Amino acid sequence: MKMxxxxxxxxxxxxxxxxxxxxxxxxxxIFGAVCAIIKPYAVQEIIEGQxxxxxxxxxxxxxxxxxxxxxxxxxxxxxxIILMILIKKASKWPRPxxxxxxxxxxxxxxxxxxxxxxxxxxxxxxxxxxxDMKEEQNxxxxxxxxxxxxxxxxxxxxxxxxxxxxxxxxxxxxxxRTETTSQVGYILPKQWGLDNxxxxxxxxxxxxxxxxxxxxxxxxxxxxxxxxxxxxxxxLSRFRFKLRKPLMNIMLILGMFPGFLxxxxxxxxxxxxxxxxxxxxxxxxxxxxxSSGMGYYVSKGxxxxxxxxxxxxxxxxxxxxxxxxYKIILPLAKPIVIYTILTAFMGPWGDFIFARLIAFxxxxxxxxxxxxxxxxxxxxxxxxxTRFCAGGVIVxxxxxxxxxxxxxxxxxxxxxxxxxG
Amino acid sequence: MATVLLKDVKKVYSGNVTSxxxxxxxxxxxxxxxxxxxxxxxxxxxxxxxxxxxxxTEGELYIDGVLCNDLQPKDxxxxxxxxxxxxxxxxxxxxxxxxxxxxxxxxxLSNEEIYKRxxxxxxxxxxxxxxxxxxxxxxxxxxxxxAIGRAIVRDCKVLLMDEPLSNLDAKLRNQMRAEIxxxxxxxxxxxxxxxxxxxxxMTLGDRIVIMKDGFIMQVGTPAQVFDSxxxxxxxxxxxxxxxxxxxxxxxxxxxTLGDGSVxxxxxxxxxxxxxxxxxxxxxxxxxxxxxxxLRDTHGVDLEKFQKIAGxxxxxxxxxxxxxxxxLVKEGTxxxxxxxxEVNEMMGSEYHIHANMDDGSKVIVRIxxxxxxxxxxxxxxxxxKIYALFGSKALHLFDPDTEIxxxxxxxxxxxxxxxxxxxxxxx
Ligand SMILES: Nc1ncnc2c1ncn2[C@@H]1O[C@H](COP(=O)(O)OP(=O)(O)O)[C@@H](O)[C@H]1O
Ligand SMILES: [Mg+2]
Numbered sequence: 001m002k003m004x005x006x007x008x009x010x011x012x013x014x015x016x017x018x019x020x021x022x023x024x025x026x027x028x029x030i031f032g033a034v035c036a037i038i039k040p041y042a043v044q045e046i047i048e049g050q051x052x053x054x055x056x057x058x059x060x061x062x063x064x065x066x067x068x069x070x071x072x073x074x075x076x077x078x079x080x081i082i083l084m085i086l087i088k089k090a091s092k093w094p095r096p097x098x099x100x101x102x103x104x105x106x107x108x109x110x111x112x113x114x115x116x117x118x119x120x121x122x123x124x125x126x127x128x129x130x131x132d133m134k135e136e137q138n139x140x141x142x143x144x145x146x147x148x149x150x151x152x153x154x155x156x157x158x159x160x161x162x163x164x165x166x167x168x169x170x171x172x173x174x175x176x177r178t179e180t181t182s183q184v185g186y187i188l189p190k191q192w193g194l195d196n197x198x199x200x201x202x203x204x205x206x207x208x209x210x211x212x213x214x215x216x217x218x219x220x221x222x223x224x225x226x227x228x229x230x231x232x233x234x235x236l237s238r239f240r241f242k243l244r245k246p247l248m249n250i251m252l253i254l255g256m257f258p259g260f261l262x263x264x265x266x267x268x269x270x271x272x273x274x275x276x277x278x279x280x281x282x283x284x285x286x287x288x289x290x291s292s293g294m295g296y297y298v299s300k301g302x303x304x305x306x307x308x309x310x311x312x313x314x315x316x317x318x319x320x321x322x323x324x325x326y327k328i329i330l331p332l333a334k335p336i337v338i339y340t341i342l343t344a345f346m347g348p349w350g351d352f353i354f355a356r357l358i359a360f361x362x363x364x365x366x367x368x369x370x371x372x373x374x375x376x377x378x379x380x381x382x383x384x385x386t387r388f389c390a391g392g393v394i395v396x397x398x399x400x401x402x403x404x405x406x407x408x409x410x411x412x413x414x415x416x417x418x419x420x421g
Numbered sequence: 422m423a424t425v426l427l428k429d430v431k432k433v434y435s436g437n438v439t440s441x442x443x444x445x446x447x448x449x450x451x452x453x454x455x456x457x458x459x460x461x462x463x464x465x466x467x468x469x470x471x472x473x474x475x476x477x478t479e480g481e482l483y484i485d486g487v488l489c490n491d492l493q494p495k496d497x498x499x500x501x502x503x504x505x506x507x508x509x510x511x512x513x514x515x516x517x518x519x520x521x522x523x524x525x526x527x528x529x530l531s532n533e534e535i536y537k538r539x540x541x542x543x544x545x546x547x548x549x550x551x552x553x554x555x556x557x558x559x560x561x562x563x564x565x566x567x568a569i570g571r572a573i574v575r576d577c578k579v580l581l582m583d584e585p586l587s588n589l590d591a592k593l594r595n596q597m598r599a600e601i602x603x604x605x606x607x608x609x610x611x612x613x614x615x616x617x618x619x620x621x622x623m624t625l626g627d628r629i630v631i632m633k634d635g636f637i638m639q640v641g642t643p644a645q646v647f648d649s650x651x652x653x654x655x656x657x658x659x660x661x662x663x664x665x666x667x668x669x670x671x672x673x674x675x676x677t678l679g680d681g682s683v684x685x686x687x688x689x690x691x692x693x694x695x696x697x698x699x700x701x702x703x704x705x706x707x708x709x710x711x712x713x714x715l716r717d718t719h720g721v722d723l724e725k726f727q728k729i730a731g732x733x734x735x736x737x738x739x740x741x742x743x744x745x746x747x748l749v750k751e752g753t754x755x756x757x758x759x760x761x762e763v764n765e766m767m768g769s770e771y772h773i774h775a776n777m778d779d780g781s782k783v784i785v786r787i788x789x790x791x792x793x794x795x796x797x798x799x800x801x802x803x804x805k806i807y808a809l810f811g812s813k814a815l816h817l818f819d820p821d822t823e824i825x826x827x828x829x830x831x832x833x834x835x836x837x838x839x840x841x842x843x844x845x846x847x
Binding site: 307309310312313314315316317318319320323327328331332 | 472473474493494495499500501503505507508509510511520521524525571575
């Protein structure tokens with residue numbers, strides 16, 4: 001029974017992701033087509049009027065944007081439609097089976113959707129421990145298919161790990177190379193040393209400022225966003241009010257638009273508030289936190305699995321709604337709380353687009369991603385390439401540490417706690 | 422000191438499903454009231470309205486004289502035991518019990534006081550040795566005790582229980598039932614208990630409220646609802662195995678059954694029978710909701726009732742409980758011949774399923790010791806036995822409205838009047 005629920009949950013995730021992608025693909029394609037065809041001079045004039053000459057987005061820029069949108073949008077659209085059909089097929093099979101989970105994983109893999117891959121794998125593994133299922137499968141003589149399913153999933157996972165780990169190993173090796181600071185044609189350093197790391201922490205390098213900026217943004221977003229998101233999820237899971245359904249639908253639709261569509265407007269608003277360039281940290285916190293309630297789906301799904309009778313019992317025992325939230329729901333939803341904290345931290349930690357836009361060329365407002373990227377410009381790359389790699393490693397360390405400790409919860413959060421005993 | 426008063430309480434769920442119709446009930450202080458009825462009849466809904474977990478669509482609810490319609494559950498000073506226990510899985514048993522105490526504001530309890538109360542409740546329920554465990558590590562019966570414990574740590578005005586024993590196996594259920602009776606002696610409070618099991622209702626309740634399709638079919642003590650059911654539904658719901666119903670024709674105190682046997686009713690019953698049809702012609706008792714409900718749903722054929730009141734022969738449903746049938750020798754006056762179909766040996770008694778000559782089914786329940794060794798051996802399928810229906814134990818029902826013909830309306834009116842007087846005195 002439990003596993004069936006897990007599978008249903010997976011299909012839901014899969015369907016949400018793919019619906020989102022189809023719509024995003026559509027939007028991008030349409031936007032691209034519109035830009036390319038009608039060349040909106042009016043928009044261009046507004047932009048030109050507002051921006052300084054240095055950072056002007058020219059008509060050429062708009063065309064480029066249109067082309068990029070088309071280039072990303074059309075393949076995304078086609079892929080998503082194929083995936084949708086695949087998923088529909090998979091869910092029509094008589095009941096969630098090894099094959100279905102395999103399909104979900106495959107879809108996830110094709111889609112670059114690691115969440116799906118993990119979810120599929122863990123359901124597969126959990127299914128093995130489900131006695132009901134085991135008996136039934138033995139009875140039907142499906143042992144072999146289970147073994148095939150597992151082997152398949154292990155192979156897939158092994159391939160993903162290699163693909164993912166290779167670039168990281170490469171960067172780590174480069175960061176310890178001291179014979180030159182520029183790019184070279186070989187992988188193993190000839191001279192090993194800590195020079196690159198020492199440089200990062202020396203006073204004439206902005207790296208620490210960037211690191212600190214990023215940390216502040218990520219921390220603030222992490223705290224505020226977690227609070228807002230969980231409260232939103234609790235509200236939508238437990239309260240019944242008139243506009244609940246419409247609100248959820250609106251947020252779903254709004255969420256389909258890629259965040260960077262709002263870039264230009266956001267920049268103007270933040271500029272008016274004095275939160276750009278040197279003060280980009282404040283601006284980025286605002287951007288990160290502003291729409292955080294909209295990411296309620298996963299936590300709401302988890303909260304929905306906590307029986308309502310616990311709320312009722314607590315209400316009768318004298319708890320207020322808020323007390324129910326933090327004394328009952330939150331402790332029971334620990335995996336999802338940690339999942340939310342992690343994702344809320346990771347978003348700003350690796351943010352580039354908004355960070356670059358809002359810092360607008362002022363190194364005091366850079367975060368690590370933008371700062372490090374500035375070292376890759378043509379004039380700097382030969383002096384800074386190995387330093388860039390060292391910076392990358394340092395940026396990755398906190399994330400790796402957090403994940404090592406909390407991965408159990410992360411997976412439970414992603415799979416809706418279905419794996420839990 | 423906690424009375425509960427429900428006045429015309431009604432529940433309409435979204436989608437216009439009326440789950441509870443005009444529920445009227447006055448529950449006295451420290452009374453143990455049981456709501457019983459088949460699944461889906463609105464017992465839980467009513468209980469949850471009293472608890473404040475469901476809005477009351479219409480009507481008024483008073484707890485201790487205070488109008489509670491718009492009060493939050495926490496402000497009603499009630500506690501509740503749920504069917505699925507609803508223990509907080511992340512807290513130990515001790516913390517589960519302490520949870521309501523920690524939330525109390527006035528007076529704010531000290532940790533020592535909480536400890537005292539929790540251990541006290543744990544002792545009453547025999548769960549002291551589990552206090553450090555999490556609910557997951559307890560058996561069903563132990564969990565239910567914890568759930569009850571959590572409900573009694575606070576001195577609440579009303580203790581509500583929604584099918585608290587349904588998730589337990591039969592043996593444990595009997596044991597817990599006995600414990601609830603003991604518990605009631607220890608904690609002096611008003612109980613409202615919901616169950617679909619008539620045995621639980623009969624053994625636990627001071628008064629039983631029998632419900633069907635959102636209507637109250639009868640309210641009374643266990644003895645009242647057992648001995649004088651107001652209608653066919655109550656008669657069939659209360660008692661196990663349930664009452665036998667045999668169709669027959671009534672004329673002047675004699676009921677002729679399908680196989681030609683004649684059963685005589687008492688003089689008193691004849692009078693009640695006549696009174697019933699007279700009162701039905703005048704529209705029945707306007708204050709009796711169950712009666713009005715049955716009249717409305719089944720329809721009343723006034724012309725037919727007119728003829729019956731005039732003394733014409735008419736159909737009746739004759740009811741007799743299996744334990745009120747006695748076996749007699751062949752040839753005894755009034756004996757009804759039966760053919761055994763199945764004989765269930767229950768240990769201390771036999772449940773004999775038999776057929777009358779016209780095929781009507783009758784269940785006879787006789788103590789094993791009332792039979793000689795030889796007679797016991799004869800109780801096999803196809804064996805003929807002779808049964809006597811004692812006049813005093815008979816029930817008569819109108820086949821159309823399913824209302825009992827033997828209701829002592831006068832007595833009820835008197836009761837009502839007394840109640841009204843009492844209320845006026847207040
Ligand atoms: N939340 C709800 N929404 C709509 N209908 C409900 C809801 N809860 C219960 N009902 C309906 O109300 C009726 C009574 O339910 P309930 O009080 O739970 O019955 P019982 O406890 O006697 O089995 C049922 O027909 C049920 O379908
Ligand atoms: Mg119920």
